[in-house]
Amino acid sequence: MATRRCLICVRAARPTLLLQSNTRRSMPGNSKRHNSSEALADWEQQLAKPSWSVQSLLPSDTQPTDAPKISSKQLHHLLRLSALPLPASAEEETKMLDTLSSQLHFVREIQEVDTQGVQPLRAIRDETSAAGKEQEITMETLKDALAQEDIIGKHHKRIRRRTDKIDAKDAEDWDVLGYAERKSGKYFVVDSGKS
Structure with missing residues (x-):
């Protein structure tokens, strides 16, 4: 292949x-x-040759970030909402605030991209009219499936699907206890964990 x-x-x-x-x-x-x-x-x-990098979307040390300033109180509130532990020290809190600020800057940079005239992505598949026509379900496409159904019942009609008899001989002959370390007759023996 x-x-x-x-x-x-x-x-x-x-x-x-x-x-x-x-x-x-x-x-x-x-x-x-x-x-x-x-x-x-x-x-x-x-x-x-890459035309851009994620690093270019993050704020540099010299460039002031345009992300909104997040207070310590807001950070603690967000951590509680997320069920995350509060920072153990002032250094850890400062680091979290800097990370959150750079993430907000990154999101803002992504939102700046001009998407005028770009249709929103509905799904990752071919969305042309030909593909839509091909994916259309009609009575013709369901003909084979409907042919496998019978309507049963006199007053309350129900649909029953006809199925071919399944050969389960291999499954029935399978030795279920073959890999058990310990067994007693036709049962597995499992330790309860109590001594």
């Missing part, structure tokens, strides 16, 4: 997914056929 690597190609106006394997393929709905080895080289080059 060939291994595949998934790549996101952003050459077109909307991102598409490319699969690289022994054969070149593109996902349905792509109007252009991309050369997957070219796309792989482009993305390897693009990903070789």
